Amino acid sequence: MNLPKKTSNLQQELNIYLTPRESFAAIMLSAVAVDGYMAEEELQSLMVALKRTKLYKDKTKANIVGTLNKLLRIIKTYDVDSLIQLALPNLPDYLHETVFALTTDIALCDGAIFEEELEMLSKLSASLSIPEDTVNQITTVMMIKNKG
Numbered sequence: 552m553n554l555p556k557k558t559s560n561l562q563q564e565l566n567i568y569l570t571p572r573e574s575f576a577a578i579m580l581s582a583v584a585v586d587g588y589m590a591e592e593e594l595q596s597l598m599v600a601l602k603r604t605k606l607y608k609d610k611t612k613a614n615i616v617g618t619l620n621k622l623l624r625i626i627k628t629y630d631v632d633s634l635i636q637l638a639l640p641n642l643p644d645y646l647h648e649t650v651f652a653l654t655t656d657i658a659l660c661d662g663a664i665f666e667e668e669l670e671m672l673s674k675l676s677a678s679l680s681i682p683e684d685t686v687n688q689i690t691t692v693m694m695i696k697n698k699g
Contacts, residue, residue: 552671561636567625571646572606574638576615578650578675581638582658585624585631586667599655631671639678641697647679652689659697 562568569577579600584592601607601615624664625634642650654675658668676686 554576561633562640565629565633565637567637569638569641571641571643573618573622574640574642575604575606575646575650576601576618577625577634577638578642579634579654579657580619580622580626581631581671581675582654585671586665591598592661593657596657600657604649604653635671635675640693642679648681648685648689651676651679651681651686652693655689656696659693662697664671665697 580596583589583597597619598612598615602610602612607615622634625637651672655672658664658672672690676683681689
């Protein structure tokens, strides 16, 4: 088995290693699942957002659903925080701001942001080392986008 270049203690403990593509989807899925309720708008937004990325452009809907099902099994077996911890080591640095922006967009797409989503986005921005001014810019733009 080819192990990823970066590993975390949790990855080693659980023997679960996500690909960069799966890691990207995992973080976005976390925004949908963190409040314990998956709104239809959030799931649709997640599917559309993934399909529009370069990482998933060549993947079929069935491929994407298969990936999301794998990630959902991890959430059901462990929790959302564990999924994020499994995803972070294998997410390429150049995708940090992109995944944060898309995750913020998904969290806001149902018209409300809950405490759990806000807390997750705060921890995520810190884990991804995104500067506060960039976080504020992304959040402002996504709030404007999701008003209409």
